[in-house]
């Protein structure tokens with residue numbers, strides 16, 4: 001049953017209620033390895049589903065364009081204060097609707113149309129909002145991209161420095177969606193300082209690891225930090241922008257009135273709840289276990305002949321090039337889904353194949369670690385992945401794996417939902 005229960009929804013709209021139950025069952029029964037996903041706590045779910053969704057609050061605490069902010073103001077102040085404390089930064093804006101609008105606000109705050117910025121190439125692990133040609137950030141600005149080394153699979157800092165000196169970008173972005181290795185924030189900061197650029201660390205993927213002390217923090221190095229709140233940080237769908245005092249006003253103005261209208265107050269409350277959870281000792285344990293699980297899974301996959309970009313991982317994320325397994329990323333991901341293992345097909349650096357059917361898959365351990373899986377289970381997961389990839393066309397074989405996975409996961413409760421007995 002869903003936690004909190006969906007009793008009103010079941011009466012009022014059984015069709016939607018049934019679909020939500022079906023999704024909950026799916027999340028319960030699968031090994032969820034999508035690197036950007038997680039399971040939030042029932043407390044986060046309750047805040048997200050609260051009456052705060054009824055309230056309009058354009059503006060910031062103490063400076064609103066609507067009345068009746070006696071409760072919303074302290075909620076937003078609490079979320080901001082918890083964000084500042086947890087990440088050790090002077091200013092936090094907790095209003096961005098999601099990671100993409102947070103990055104748009106950064107572009108709006110520091111650049112004019114046509115201005116140059118530097119970021120990681122999408123195909124090497126960047127994000128669409130870091131200047132992809134199909135994104136507004138690529139159409140209206142002038143992105144220049146750095147990448148990873150062909151043999152190392154790691155960001156080439158010499159190339160970053162050369163490009164920054166030559167192009168004199170207004171902004172340098174570090175961070176991305178498919179980076180299995182530690183981001184060298186001090187090295188980026190030095191390059192940004194030398195070339196007069198604003199350094200933005202987009203830690204959407206690793207925010208939970210940073211909060212839990214399992215990845216170095218960009219605080220004190222980056223001028224601006226953007227992050228989603230729903231990936232390793234394990235909060236609601238939302239985002240935050242953390243800044244130095246110097247850039248606080250520019251960022252606040254870019255979010256509102258520059259880009260957005262009223263903040264989603266139910267999300268703000270849920271962010272506050274998630275940040276409180278992330279400040280606890282258990283969360284530090286969680287963040288370190290996420291990394292330990294990823295390292296164990298990477299080692300087990302390597303043992304089975306899988307080719308890992310950069311040869312392994314330092315964080316929650318693993319990028320696998322399937323070329324030597326004679327299968328492309330997409331058919332592999334589809335077969336794995338049938339086998340009860342959910343992940344996504346992904347471009348690998350220097351991929352000879354097209355983005356819609358690339359050579360790789362991307363895996364992350366944030367969600368399975370929340371379920372309570374540890375290193376010992378990573379060997380089984382690697383074995384299931386190997387079997388499923390080798391028998392991608394064999395329905396009964398994939399079914400058998402899905403059954404074994406359900407048996408394992410029965411012993412690991414899912415926050416927010418439990419099967420009715």
Ligand SMILES: *Cc1c(COP(=O)(O)O)cnc(C)c1O
Nearest residue numbers: 098099100127176177202204205
């Ligand atoms: C997920 C992600 C985003 C975008 O977040 P959305 O909430 O999906 O808009 C931005 N940057 C990076 C690096 C991400 O991984």
